[in-house]
Amino acid sequence: MGGYARFLWPAYGVTALAVVLNIIWARGLLRRAKSEARRRIAMQGETR
Amino acid sequence: MSDRLTPPLTAARLVVSRDLLLAFRRPEQLVHPLAFFVMVTTLFPLSVSPERAQLRAIAPGVLWVAALLAALLALDFLFRDDAQDGTLEQYALSGQSLTWLLLGKTAAHWLLTGLPLSLMAPLMGYTLGVPMSAGAGIMVTVALGSLALSFIGSIGAALTLGVRRGGVLLSILILPLAVPILIFGSRATELAIRGETYLAPMELLASVVVLSFTLAPLAAAAAVRISLE
Amino acid sequence: MTWTWFHRLGSPPYIYRLAGILTPWFGWLAGVLLVGALYDGLVIAPPDYQQGDGFRIMYVHVPTAWLSLMIYTWMAVAAAVGLIWRIKVAHAVAAACAPIGASFTAVALLTGMLFGKPMWGTYWVWDPRLTSELLLLFLYLGYMGLRSSFDDLQRADRASAVLAIVGVVNVPIVHFSVVWWNSLHQGSSLSLTGKDTIATPMLIPLLLSMLGFTLYFVAVLLVRLRGEVLRRERAASWVAEVVAT
Numbered sequence: 001m002g003g004y005a006r007f008l009w010p011a012y013g014v015t016a017l018a019v020v021l022n023i024i025w026a027r028g029l030l031r032r033a034k035s036e037a038r039r040r041i042a043m044q045g046e047t048r
Numbered sequence: 049m050s051d052r053l054t055p056p057l058t059a060a061r062l063v064v065s066r067d068l069l070l071a072f073r074r075p076e077q078l079v080h081p082l083a084f085f086v087m088v089t090t091l092f093p094l095s096v097s098p099e100r101a102q103l104r105a106i107a108p109g110v111l112w113v114a115a116l117l118a119a120l121l122a123l124d125f126l127f128r129d130d131a132q133d134g135t136l137e138q139y140a141l142s143g144q145s146l147t148w149l150l151l152g153k154t155a156a157h158w159l160l161t162g163l164p165l166s167l168m169a170p171l172m173g174y175t176l177g178v179p180m181s182a183g184a185g186i187m188v189t190v191a192l193g194s195l196a197l198s199f200i201g202s203i204g205a206a207l208t209l210g211v212r213r214g215g216v217l218l219s220i221l222i223l224p225l226a227v228p229i230l231i232f233g234s235r236a237t238e239l240a241i242r243g244e245t246y247l248a249p250m251e252l253l254a255s256v257v258v259l260s261f262t263l264a265p266l267a268a269a270a271a272v273r274i275s276l277e
Numbered sequence: 278m279t280w281t282w283f284h285r286l287g288s289p290p291y292i293y294r295l296a297g298i299l300t301p302w303f304g305w306l307a308g309v310l311l312v313g314a315l316y317d318g319l320v321i322a323p324p325d326y327q328q329g330d331g332f333r334i335m336y337v338h339v340p341t342a343w344l345s346l347m348i349y350t351w352m353a354v355a356a357a358v359g360l361i362w363r364i365k366v367a368h369a370v371a372a373a374c375a376p377i378g379a380s381f382t383a384v385a386l387l388t389g390m391l392f393g394k395p396m397w398g399t400y401w402v403w404d405p406r407l408t409s410e411l412l413l414l415f416l417y418l419g420y421m422g423l424r425s426s427f428d429d430l431q432r433a434d435r436a437s438a439v440l441a442i443v444g445v446v447n448v449p450i451v452h453f454s455v456v457w458w459n460s461l462h463q464g465s466s467l468s469l470t471g472k473d474t475i476a477t478p479m480l481i482p483l484l485l486s487m488l489g490f491t492l493y494f495v496a497v498l499l500v501r502l503r504g505e506v507l508r509r510e511r512a513a514s515w516v517a518e519v520v521a522t
Contacts (some may be wrong), residue, residue, distance in 0.1 A: 004331040004395055011391040012319075015337040018384045019493065020312075022377055026497045029504035037507050037520045203443055207436045211426045220422060221440060224415040224447070227408070252383075267443050274435040 056148035063139075063152030064159075070129075071160050081122035081161050082168055088114040089172040104177035108238040111190065112230055113171060115165050119194055120219045122161040123201040126153065127272070131209050137276055146269040154202045154265065162194030178241050185240025189250065191235035196257045199264035200225050206271035229256055287364045289506045290515040291308050296499040296506075303496035310489030318482035325479065334392040336482050340490040342385035345413060348378030348494065353421075354387035356438035365509050368434035371441060372424065377494060379417035386410060397461060405454035409447055409500040416444040430509060443507035 054062075056065045071078060093103055103110075129154075130136040139149045169190040170183030180185070204222040208214035232253040239246035285291045318336035325332035352374035360369030389407065390400040420437050427433035455462055460494065475483070510516055 004329060004333075005424060007391040007395050008330060011317075011334045011388040012335055015341060015384050018341075018380045019514055022497050023500075025376065026500040026504070030500055030507075031504075033504040033507035034520045037511060037516050040511050041517050041520070045406050191352060203439070207423060207440060208426070214426075217422060217426055220415075221419040224412040224419065225443065227412055267439055269437060271439045274439065277432065277435070 053143060059144045060148045060152035060155075063149050064156040067153055067156035068159065071156075077125055078160055079163070081118040082164055084121055085114050085118040085165055085168060086172060088117055089175065093176065100177035104241070106243060107173055107176040107178050108234040110176060111169055111186065111237060112193070112234040114172070115169065115190055115194060116197065116226060116230060118165060119162060119197045119201060120222060122157070123198075123205045123214075123218060123222075124215050126157050126198075126202060126205045127209055131275075136272060140273055140276055146272060149266045149267045150202060150206075150258045150272065151261065151265040154198050154261075154268070157202075158195050159199040162198050163191060165194055166191035173241070182241045182243065185246060186237055189233055189236040189240060189246065189253065192250070192253050192257050193229050196227055196229045196253070196260045199257075199260035200229070202268040203264055203271060206268040206275060209275035219238070229253070232256065281522050287366050287511070289366055289369075289510045290519070292366050292369075292465055293503050293506050293515075293519060296503045300496055300499045303492050303499065307489050307492035307496055310485050310492065314482050314485035314489050317485060322479050322482050328396060331392065331395050332479070334388055336390040336486045338385060338392055339483060340487045341381045341388060342410070343487060344490055344494055345378060345382035345385050345410065346451060347491070348374050349413060349417070349441075349445065349448055352378060353441045353448075356441040360435060360442070362440040365434075366506060368438065369502055369509055370498070371438065372434070372505045373498050375417055375424075377396065377501070379414065379421065381494075382410065382414040383419060387478060402461050404461045405458045406451060409451040410458035413447055413451055416440075430450055445482070456513065 089110060092106065096106065097103065127136060130139070131201045140146055142149075166187050170178075170180065170186045173182065173186050175179055184237045201218070201222050203225075207221065211217060232249045236246040236249035239249065247250055289482045314336060318333055321334070322336075324330045355370035355374065358364055359371060386407075389410075393402070394400050420440055423440055424433045424437045427436065461483045507516065507520070
């Protein structure tokens with residue numbers, strides 16, 4: 001890659017990292033929101 | 049009793065005189081930002097270099113950073129008292145244009161904080177090796193810049209009303225928006241110090257000022273209403 | 278006819294289901310495009326005449342910088358819609374945008390630095406475009422910080438909406454900074470009119486990459502959006518059916 005390898009790969013690497021981390025973060029958020037909602041509904045069910 | 053509403057400009061003027069009157073009953077509050085400005089400015093000769101030539105080179109930047117920090121500190125009391133005693137709520141419910149009332153409040157706040165800062169700035173400039181001949185230029189540029197800062201800062205102050213440690217958050221929110229003021233202002237001050245004409249950056253600064261005092265009270269009013277909900 | 282569609286978009290259960298259906302489409306399409314762009318950009322496309330293989334950083338720098346601006350714009354528009362018409366789903370969109378936008382602004386800055394060092398000998402320079410892009414990152418972080426300082430989600434939505442709208446002035450500043458000021462940063466690589474400033478074999482991976490990243494953003498946004506919608510609709514009955522799965 002010419003002399004640019006030591007700049008190219010970190011650049012692509014940090015981009016790939018951001019791509020992957022965003023996916024993980026988003027799915028984590030959804031999962032947490034779902035379990036929060038389940039917990040609340042369960043609590044509501046108990047008070048009835 | 050007339051059931052027509054007081055014209056908004058009159059209402060704004062009344063707010064200004066009220067705020068000025070209240071402020072002079074507690075003058076210590078006004079001294080803090082000034083003292084902070086003086087102290088921060090003096091940190092630079094102590095930490096960087098006491099050499100006049102070097103100080104003079106960094107003087108515009110130092111003055112502006114110190115003024116910005118002092119202004120951020122001062123924004124703390126823009127809404128604090130009125131929010132606590134319910135006056136702000138009364139303003140929102142009064143049927144008057146909240147935008148105009150906040151315009152008045154922010155203008156009063158600048159008279160109490162930004163204006164003294166701009167009067168102090170040439171003195172601090174002198175301690176940084178700037179000749180007193182540049183004093184007028186420094187005063188004018190810092191006065192304009194601090195005016196814009198007060199208005200933009202009012203948006204942040206309104207957004208962080210009642211938030212714990214809101215002062216730090218306010219600074220973080222306002223800083224990106226204050227950067228153009230910092231850039232144009234310090235450029236104008238630098239030219240003024242060198243005795244050159246500082247018309248160009250002043251015009252940019254003036255346009256930022258006009259934009260901020262026309263649009264910022266609108267945003268601040270929206271933010272105040274949200275905070276009071 | 279169009280208004281019914283618009284109203285349905287404001288309905289949380291509808292959006293939740295729609296987002297769930299659309300996500301895999303956007304996701305897989307983005308994946309294909311990004312892999313294709315990766316291969317094209319790194320293997321097929323020729324090195325630049327002046328910038329050699331260093332030019333290949335553009336295939337990630339340009340799309341991420343584009344994303345950083347586009348996402349903020351969407352965030353501000355959604356915030357404004359939510360603020361003016363009091364639509365919770367719009368606030369959910371804005372909230373979902375912010376972390377994605379912030380991370381890609383950081384990537385744009387980092388990839389830009391990695392491009393700048395071999396090209397111009399410096400990682401950073403305080404020119405208008407880089408400075409305003411950095412400010413954009415601070416605006417994103419301030420937005421997220423403001424949100425997290427409120428316990429009440431509704432107040433968080435509305436206060437941060439004001440901030441997002443006020444901060445949107447920075448977006449045209451970033452974009453036009455290379456036009457308005459003499460900047461170290463190069464002018465636009467893509468032009469819609471006039472002669473292209475970039476050769477076609479190098480343009481293709483760039484376009485693939487831009488499209489791929491945009492579809493990727495939509496996919497991630499849709500996932501976050503579902504989470505944000507759930508957080509704002511805790512008490513509603515449709516939630517019970519949906520989360521039982």
